[in-house]
Amino acid sequence: MTTAHQTPGETRPGGRTARTRRAVLDAVFEELGEDGFATLTMERVAQRSGVHLATLYRRWRSVDKIVCELLTDMSSGVPLPDTGTLPGDLRALAHGIARFYGAARGRGLIEAVVAAAARDPQAATALRDFFDERLVLAGAMVVRAVERGELPEDTDPKAVMAALGAPFYYQILIARRPVEPELAESAAIAVWAAARAGAYGTGGGGRSGGAEDAGAPGRAD
Amino acid sequence: MTTAHQTPGETRPGGRTARTRRAVLDAVFEELGEDGFATLTMERVAQRSGVHLATLYRRWRSVDKIVCELLTDMSSGVPLPDTGTLPGDLRALAHGIARFYGAARGRGLIEAVVAAAARDPQAATALRDFFDERLVLAGAMVVRAVERGELPEDTDPKAVMAALGAPFYYQILIARRPVEPELAESAAIAVWAAARAGAYGTGGGGRSGGAEDAGAPGRAD
DNA sequence: CGATTAACGCGAAGTAGCTCGCGTTAATCT
DNA sequence: AGATTAACGCGAGCTACTTCGCGTTAATCG
Numbered sequence: 074m075t076t077a078h079q080t081p082g083e084t085r086p087g088g089r090t091a092r093t094r095r096a097v098l099d100a101v102f103e104e105l106g107e108d109g110f111a112t113l114t115m116e117r118v119a120q121r122s123g124v125h126l127a128t129l130y131r132r133w134r135s136v137d138k139i140v141c142e143l144l145t146d147m148s149s150g151v152p153l154p155d156t157g158t159l160p161g162d163l164r165a166l167a168h169g170i171a172r173f174y175g176a177a178r179g180r181g182l183i184e185a186v187v188a189a190a191a192r193d194p195q196a197a198t199a200l201r202d203f204f205d206e207r208l209v210l211a212g213a214m215v216v217r218a219v220e221r222g223e224l225p226e227d228t229d230p231k232a233v234m235a236a237l238g239a240p241f242y243y244q245i246l247i248a249r250r251p252v253e254p255e256l257a258e259s260a261a262i263a264v265w266a267a268a269r270a271g272a273y274g275t276g277g278g279g280r281s282g283g284a285e286d287a288g289a290p291g292r293a294d
Numbered sequence: 295m296t297t298a299h300q301t302p303g304e305t306r307p308g309g310r311t312a313r314t315r316r317a318v319l320d321a322v323f324e325e326l327g328e329d330g331f332a333t334l335t336m337e338r339v340a341q342r343s344g345v346h347l348a349t350l351y352r353r354w355r356s357v358d359k360i361v362c363e364l365l366t367d368m369s370s371g372v373p374l375p376d377t378g379t380l381p382g383d384l385r386a387l388a389h390g391i392a393r394f395y396g397a398a399r400g401r402g403l404i405e406a407v408v409a410a411a412a413r414d415p416q417a418a419t420a421l422r423d424f425f426d427e428r429l430v431l432a433g434a435m436v437v438r439a440v441e442r443g444e445l446p447e448d449t450d451p452k453a454v455m456a457a458l459g460a461p462f463y464y465q466i467l468i469a470r471r472p473v474e475p476e477l478a479e480s481a482a483i484a485v486w487a488a489a490r491a492g493a494y495g496t497g498g499g500g501r502s503g504g505a506e507d508a509g510a511p512g513r514a515d
Numbered sequence: 516c517g518a519t520t521a522a523c524g525c526g527a528a529g530t531a532g533c534t535c536g537c538g539t540t541a542a543t544c545t
Numbered sequence: 546a547g548a549t550t551a552a553c554g555c556g557a558g559c560t561a562c563t564t565c566g567c568g569t570t571a572a573t574c575g
Contacts, residue, residue: 085521085572093523110412115562125524130563132522184412187467191331191409201470208469235464236484242468243460246408248429249422259493263457266491267484306542306551314553336532346554351533353552 081132096122097129098143101136105181110140110188137189141196144186144203150179153211159218160265163237166211167257170241174252180245187246208234215268224268232273237264302353317343318350319364322357326402331361331409358410362417365407365424371400374432380439381486384458387432388478391462395473401466408467429455436489445489453494458485 082090100122104113113136119126133139151173154165173179190197212230219228240260244252267273303311321343325334334357340347354360372394375386394400411418433451440449461481465473488494 081522088572089570090522090572111415126562127525127564128523187405188409188412190467190470191405194332197470200468204468232480235469236461238468239460239464240457242464243456246411246467247421247425247459247463248456249411249418259453262491263484263488263493266493267487270483270487272480272484272487302552309542310540311542311552347532348534348555349553 080134081128093122093124093128094132097124097133097139098146101139101143102178102182105185106176106178109177109181110185113140113185135193136185137193137196140182140185140189141193141199143182144200147182148203148207153214155214155217159214159221159223159268160261162214162218163261163265164258166214167237167261168254170238171252171254171257174241174245175254180252183242183245211237225271225274227274227276228268228271229273229275233264233268236267236273237261301355314343314345314349315353318345318354318360319367322360322364323399323403326406327397327399330398330402331406334361334406356414357406358414358417361403361406361410362414362420364403365421368403369424369428374435376435376438380435380442380444380489381482383435383439384486385479385482387435388458388482389475391459392473392475392478395462395466396475401473404463404466432458446492446495448495449489449492450494450496454485454489457488457494458482 082094097118100118101113104117104121115126115129115136118124118136118139119129129139133142151166151169154162154169156162156165174183186196186200190200208231211234215224215228215230215233218224219226219230224233237260240256240263241252244250244256303315318339321339322334325338325342336347336350336357339345339357339360340350350360354363372387372390375383375390377383377386395404407417407421411421429452432455436445436449436451436454439445440447440451445454458481461477461484462473465471465477
């Protein structure tokens with residue numbers, strides 16, 4: 074009896090299958106670093122990787138799907154620090170992110186993944202799940218900070234980590250300018266100040282943090 | 295003598311030309327609100343707008359280009375407030391942004407534009423220029439705040455406005471979750487706190503802002 | 516170590532996305 | 546208002562992307 078399977082690579086994951094997989098993912102990553110997502114076509118991936126076009130279509134169906142798998146393959150791209158203080162952790166993580174996206178390959182990857190998500194619903198959920206998990210993992214540094222008394226008890230760890238990453242994605246996807254180390258510095262300082270001011274508290278935000286003297290952002294309308 | 299022109303709509307911009315343009319842009323905006331960018335094909339735009347397929351290709355060449363023009367057409371989508379205080383302005387603008395992106399059409403638009411920019415270099419520069427101009431315009435509220443003495447002299451207005459917008463684009467493009475009013479509240483509070491802490495100063499960031507008591511984000515390595 | 520068959524390579528066939536040429540409609544200028 | 550021709554509608558062609566069928570190679574299991 075033969076088990077029904079839709080895409081190749083699941084019943085015989087080792088040897089040649091693994092080799093072609095790696096060749097394809099590497100080829101895509103390099104391609105993203107050189108010419109970006111704009112010119113990333115199935116044919117170019119086939120040429121660069123040496124894997125036949127039909128094989129690509131059979132296993133991945135589209136570039137969007139390949140790019141998606143490349144993302145999950147990159148999970149250990151940015152290390153999660155533990156320096157002993159939240160400012161230190163934020164700074165270290167921010168610089169890790171900046172280093173990853175400072176390279177053209179990193180920028181190309183995230184741009185490609187977002188573009189893929191815009192066209193393919195499956196890619197969209199994959200992207201969401203990936204970053205959700207990253208946020209939970211990275212949130213550990215916020216949990217530690219709360220335990221140390223560095224931040225309010227009601228601080229939402231995921232919100233803090235999202236706020237740390239946000240400036241980079243804005244810079245890459247919207248502003249479309251290179252990611253410099255100064256951005257990491259700015260992001261770390263900003264998140265630290267905002268978190269201490271209670272911006273990421275579950276109580277709806279703006280609780281006083283002992284640093285108010287020019288009026289907190291209260292009702293303005 | 296006949297002036298050489300590459301794309302229609304420039305020598306006779308009025309009447310029918312303007313009408314088809316509006317029909318197309320409206321159709322695309324509605325389509326983005328219903329099924330998103332994934333299913334936005336030239337053929338669907340043609341059907342929905344009642345404009346012939348060949349006309350679409352002649353005038354815009356691709357969906358990416360149409361989406362681009364829709365973006366610039368939307369320039370007045372989010373109003374720039376002037377409440378008298380920076381916290382008030384930040385809060386009002388953030389809620390304006392949240393309202394725009396709270397609707398499926400808004401989310402679909404920005405997602406489409408970013409996806410278009412990933413594939414088409416011209417769309418990329420259009421996107422960059424658009425937001426660059428927005429940042430300059432919105433930066434006026436920061437300039438006023440500095441004049442009032444609410445923020446340090448060396449505060450970079452564009453950096454502040456970028457920081458205000460960043461959480462929304464993260465939420466839409468990366469986290470892929472709906473934009474709620476709470477996000478606006480959080481973003482406004484965060485930027486206000488961060489700006490006062492000097493996170494957006496030109497001096498490289500972390501100058502003390504009179505609110506330090508648990509250690510500023512100094513060297514951690 | 517041999518049998519089984521998943522995964523791959525290859526070229527041809529099929530399908531969709533895009534362009535072109537021609538006739539018609541209606542902006543723009545005189 | 547009339548002449549000029551830009552912009553549009555229409556359908557047939559064309560190119561590029563995607564899939565299919567078959568033979569070959571090499572994982573996996575007995």
